Amino acid sequence: MEIPYNTPYMTGRELDYLKQAHEDKKLSGDGKFTKKCHEWLETRFNVKKALLTQSCTAALEMAAILIDIQPGDEIIMPSYTFVSTANAFVLRGGIPVFVDIRPDTLNIDETKIEAAITDKTKAIVPVHYAGVSCEMDTIMAIAQKHNLYVIEDAAQGVMSTYKKRYLGSIGHLATFSFHETKNIISGEGGALLINDENLIDRAQIIWEKGTNRKQFFQGKVDKYTWVDIGSSFLPSELTAAFLWAQLEEAENITNERVAIWDHYHDAFKDTEKNGYLKRPFIPTDIHHNAHIYYVLVEDLDTRTQLIADLKNHNIHAIFHYIPLHSSPAGKQFGRCHETLASTTSLANRIIRLPLYVGMTTEMVDIVATKVSDYLKTTHIDLKKAV
Ligand SMILES: *Cc1c(COP(=O)(O)O)cnc(C)c1O
Helix, strand or coil: EEEEECCCCCCCCCCHHHHHHHCCCCCCCCHHHHHHHHHHHHHHCCCEEEEEEEHHHHHHHHHHHHHHCCCEEEEEECCCHHHHHHEEEEEHCEEEEECCCCCCCCCHHHHHHHHHCCCEEEEEECCCCCCCCCCCHHHHHHHHHHCCEEECCCCCCCCEECEEEECCCCCCCEEEECCCCCCCCCCCCCCEEEECHHHHHHHHHHHEECCCCHHHCCCCCCCCCCCCCCCHHHCHHHHHHHHHHHCCCHHHHHHHHHHHHHHHHHHHHHHHHCCCEECCCCCCEEEECCCCCECCCCCHHHHHHHHHHHCCCCCCCCCCCCCHHCCCHHHHHEEEECCCCCHHHHHHHEEEECCCCCCCCCHHHHHHHHHHHHHHHHHHHHHHCC
């Protein structure tokens, strides 16, 4: 049996909604399905304004424009994240300042943020890794004290909560991803969520290529014209129609993923107790969406060999990220706050296991058994060698 790392889940209604958009002859953005998605995101997650985007990357780029990033401005973020978290700000001349992560959650270490603030700092970008929330109360308090924006990179955090509040509803701005590899999907896709009311009007202008199209159609202005910088950030109705089918099932998709995640977690309990690996840690007061199940192994060699061994058994496990501070562009455009010891170590030791809707508990058991057996065997061998 072949066990892939991921396979996109379709709810079954995507084609019906695509057909409706086709029949309506409404293909460009901001139509019926886009509005349905906006409304759903706003009410479900309690955010002031939601705007669908072509991707989470595009939403992050909008955020950088909205908070007026100027060349030389600094943005505090983890190095252990996807490139877009940093790239969106670098595009505007901003300087990513990389702060180390917590060894337990792999999220930005909130106790190290304040020391990284300078008079150039403009924003903090917490990334909710694996859909597990960052320590948002602390981060929001630091931001308030130093008059900074908080932009949640909630690409992986759709449907997760922090102290009963949905991720995406806490920072001044937040971004979601609906990329095929995420929990809720539309191929490529994302959303910008706006909680700071002062940013809503300008966000709609930036979204519509820097024009006042929205205000024009609302009858608020009598001319439709170019008023600000912007780009074509909005997705087509086809993307929104596909996404609508997924949002309708968001609860079920999340529940199914969480059940698989929990099954892994139980299966690895003893392996962890015996010291062969470390399981993910979920702080209290947090509900996560089971975006990733990962384990941490002893070192890079162990990980490389384990991934190869799993592959020999047709199980596809993967790793990420190359920390941004050690990447060519990260070195060129960013700087580190202190040494990023946890980032470097954890990035070498993480292994992400298959998790997708449709994966059976039997498959989870096969993966968990293979991982545990491999680590037990090599551990004993190592002891013999000493
Ligand atoms: C996936 C991801 C992104 C980018 O999302 P796209 O929709 O592919 O642009 C950004 N940040 C994080 C943390 C991600 O996991």
